[in-house]
Amino acid sequence: MKFVDEVGLELEVWLLDNGKIIEPAIYSFPHDDFGFLVELRTRPHTTPFIILDDLDKLWRGFEGLAHQFGLQLFIINSMPIDKQLIDYLRIKYNYANLKDLTENLETGTFKTHATGISDDAKVLTAGLHVHFSRKDELGRRVQLPIQTIVRCMDTAFANEISEAGRIPGEYEIKPYGFEYRSLPATVDTKKVVENAFKFLYEFSIE
Numbered sequence: 001m002k003f004v005d006e007v008g009l010e011l012e013v014w015l016l017d018n019g020k021i022i023e024p025a026i027y028s029f030p031h032d033d034f035g036f037l038v039e040l041r042t043r044p045h046t047t048p049f050i051i052l053d054d055l056d057k058l059w060r061g062f063e064g065l066a067h068q069f070g071l072q073l074f075i076i077n078s079m080p081i082d083k084q085l086i087d088y089l090r091i092k093y094n095y096a097n098l099k100d101l102t103e104n105l106e107t108g109t110f111k112t113h114a115t116g117i118s119d120d121a122k123v124l125t126a127g128l129h130v131h132f133s134r135k136d137e138l139g140r141r142v143q144l145p146i147q148t149i150v151r152c153m154d155t156a157f158a159n160e161i162s163e164a165g166r167i168p169g170e171y172e173i174k175p176y177g178f179e180y181r182s183l184p185a186t187v188d189t190k191k192v193v194e195n196a197f198k199f200l201y202e203f204s205i206e
Helices: 048-067 083-092 146-156 158-163 189-202
Strands: 004-019 038-041 071-076 079-080 123-125 125-135 170-174 176-186
Touching: 004 048, 038 048, 038 176, 048 071, 048 170, 123 170, 125 189, 146 158, 146 170, 146 176, 146 189, 158 176
Parallel strands: none
Antiparallel strands: 004 038, 004 071, 004 125, 079 123, 125 176, 170 176
16 A cells, blocks of 8 residues: 655744744744744645745745844744743743643653743743654555654754754654654754655654
C-alpha cells in the first residue's frame, strides 16, 4: 500500500515595538495559546520546497502587516520576561486551565516548552515545531514510528538544541500524527524539512 507522508512547520516569532513584546492578538496576528508569540503555521506538504515557500510567504505577509502598524517581526530563541505583560496574559488566556499535552522520550523529564516561560521565570522562549503525518491511499491516518523519528531529530540537531538550551526528546501526539517540539526558532528551516522527510522515508511503521 502506498502512503502519503507530509510535514508542516510552525515557527514562533516575536511581535515587537522597539524591542518590547506586543500581544499579537491586538493586531490580529495568529498566536500561541499563551498569547505572547506569533505563530506562522504552514499547511502540511509533501516536499521541502513547497513547505519553505509556504513559510516564506507567511513571513513576508505578516512582516508587511507588522510594518503597517510600525512594529517588527523578530526571530530569536528567547526574550527577557516582561512580568507585567505575563501577569496580564495569565488572566486573559486563563493559564491555569491550559493543559500541557507534551511528552518526552526520557522518563522522568518534567520540564517542557509548553508554556514558553523558563523555569526561573526570567525569559520567554520561542521554537520551531515540526508536524509529521502519514496517510494511506484512503486518507486514513497511519501510525508513525514516533520515538524513532524524535530520536533521529534530536541527534541531527543536537548542537542547535544544546546551544539554545532547548529540551531534547519533546513531542506532542496530534490527530494527524505528532509534533516535534525541541527545536529553537533560529534553526535552519531547510535543514529541518530535509531531515524530516529523510526520516519519514527511511523508517517503516513500528
